[in-house]
């Protein structure tokens with residue numbers, strides 16, 4: 001958090017875009033998106049599938065041209081200076097996009113040569129050591145497990161020593177241990193001064209970000225530190241345990257004042273935007289039992305599910 | 317009873333099988349309808365083949381380009397040429413200024429026949445000295461010249477019957493009053509093999525080179541690696557040249573292999589300069605690699621790239637002079653043929669291997685190949701999508 005505390009409001013801005021809009025023939029998949037990202041921060045990008053996260057990241061690194069809007073990335077114009085952006089931004093694609101038929105070492109050397117590094121072989125070897133891939137260095141990238149693939153992809157991204165990392169769902173389909181290692185590495189990189197914009201679906205990962213932005217159907221619905229986002233949602237939540245939760249949920253869905261019912265394992269989270277109305281709507285059920293009702297704090301996930309239910313699904 | 321239920325079960329099984337078959341049929345049909353290019357391929361390939369075979373291809377070609385060197389201005393020379401024209405086999409369109417010029421016109425492929433009527437032909441004929449008419453035929457492609465030569469032999473006996481009436485009539489009876497000497501050049505044994513094997517070199521190289529690069533960009537797009545590649549600071553020209561270069565080496569190896577086989581197995585001679593042949597073959601390989609690469613920047617999938625390559629390969633086979641005599645095709649087909657690299661390469665490879673053609677004889681074809689390569693590369697670079705829009 002040190003980077004955040006010392007943030008200089010102007011010179012420290014790494015991504016600064018305004019009014020980005022993009023469509024692929026149909027309705028816009030990113031609408032009027034404005035965001036700023038400060039140097040040295042890990043910035044989480046959350047939202048349901050198809051909400052425009054990948055499209056936004058691609059516009060930031062010059063892979064897509066916005067229909068309208070403008071802005072800079074590392075001070076370079078995202079429309080006209082894409083070559084400079086590509087030189088200084090590491091972009092990790094959602095789908096593994098290194099060469100499956102090349103070994104780890106060959107992939108890394110390829111990247112090192114494209115970026116014209118002084119000693120590509122040495123740079124690749126250093127990256128292999130840093131990533132702990134020594135024993136697999138000559139294995140084909142396509143034969144690696146999900147976790148190792150992500151690690152290799154990250155290694156390839158940071159090889160040319162970028163100033164900004166754009167990571168698109170880097171931990172999707174990766175086991176928890178590998179996920180944790182991955183995030184430890186991201187924090188180390190941020191500590192070294194790298195700025196990271198990372199999209200994810202995982203709530204625990206969101207909570208490891210300095211700031212988050214929640215986007216749905218191409219629009220930013222919430223933004224800030226995790227605690228701020230939760231607080232700003234003004235959700236009141238009951239946590240219910242006991243038998244017959246499925247039937248209870250069905251009953252609750254119908255009631256006015258209950259905005260969201262979500263099962264979490266053996267618990268049911270019942271939330272409402274208006275605390276009073278929620279209390280009134282659930283009074284009889286709370287009195288009747290047999291379930292146990294306790295007042296709880298809404299989680300980030302409650303907030304997101306609620307945010308999503310507020311906007312009509314117009315993605316189709 | 318067990319028998320009845322058995323039949324019952326079988327009928328039900330058969331119905332279910334039919335239903336699944338129908339489901340697959342409908343699904344395939346729907347997919348086919350969405351796949352425009354496959355649909356177009358199915359309609360256009362047969363149409364193209366039909367049209368080309370029906371209208372452009374002629375195994376008994378007429379109106380073949382003929383160069384003349386006339387050193388005698390008697391009426392006999394003129395009426396001999398008129399008789400040649402009347403056979404419909406000869407299109408006397410080129411006037412050579414010397415014997416060397418006549419040779420050049422034939423070696424460069426501009427003329428298939430050269431006719432030389434020597435000085436004092438008319439005078440010697442009247443005197444009964446039996447002068448000679450020399451006809452040089454380019455026999456590299458025996459199909460193209462065979463019938464024309466037969467026609468030439470037929471007119472020998474009748475050509476001067478009108479001139480040789482009255483006082484000269486006593487000269488009319490056979491044997492003819494002059495000697496027709498036909499020189500079959502380059503392939504005197506009229507061996508089809510000598511024509512086909514160099515041609516095969518061109519077609520084989522066309523096909524393999526197209527396949528090498530035709531998939532290179534689409535493969536990256538389909539495997540998803542293009543997204544990474546594009547996010548790195550690399551330019552389209554660099555990608556193109558980097559992708560083509562390795563196959564130039566592969567193509568070079570293939571060329572050596574084919575040339576070796578042509579020489580060892582089929583006994584095709586290399587009359588001309590081997591280094592020139594190698595250099596120009598590499599140029600031809602480059603041209604085809606560029607075309608393949610261009611297709612792969614335009615195609616949306618590997619299948620589409622293959623379909624485009626096939627579309628391109630077909631006219632190359634039919635209109636280049638590989639299977640059928642180029643000069644025997646109608647004008648429009650020859651014009652189309654001039655835009656195909658294989659047409660020019662066939663002239664180069666047959667020219668060097670069989671006719672010891674030199675760079676000067678082939679300069680037009682070399683220029684055409686080079687321009688074609690540059691145009692394909694420029695198109696590929698222009699078409700290369702640097703973003704994912």
Ligand SMILES: Nc1ncnc2c1ncn2[C@@H]1O[C@H](COP(=O)(O)OP(=O)(O)O)[C@@H](O)[C@H]1O
Nearest residue numbers: 024029047048049050051052053054055056704
């Ligand atoms: N190249 C493209 N062509 C057409 N539609 C696209 C393209 N890329 C993305 N989309 C559409 O844009 C929407 C947003 O996609 P995306 O940015 O990938 O969302 P996310 O990464 O948040 O899941 C989706 O509906 C997707 O189908």
Ligand SMILES: [Mg+2]
Nearest residue numbers: 053054094168
């Ligand atoms: Mg995505």
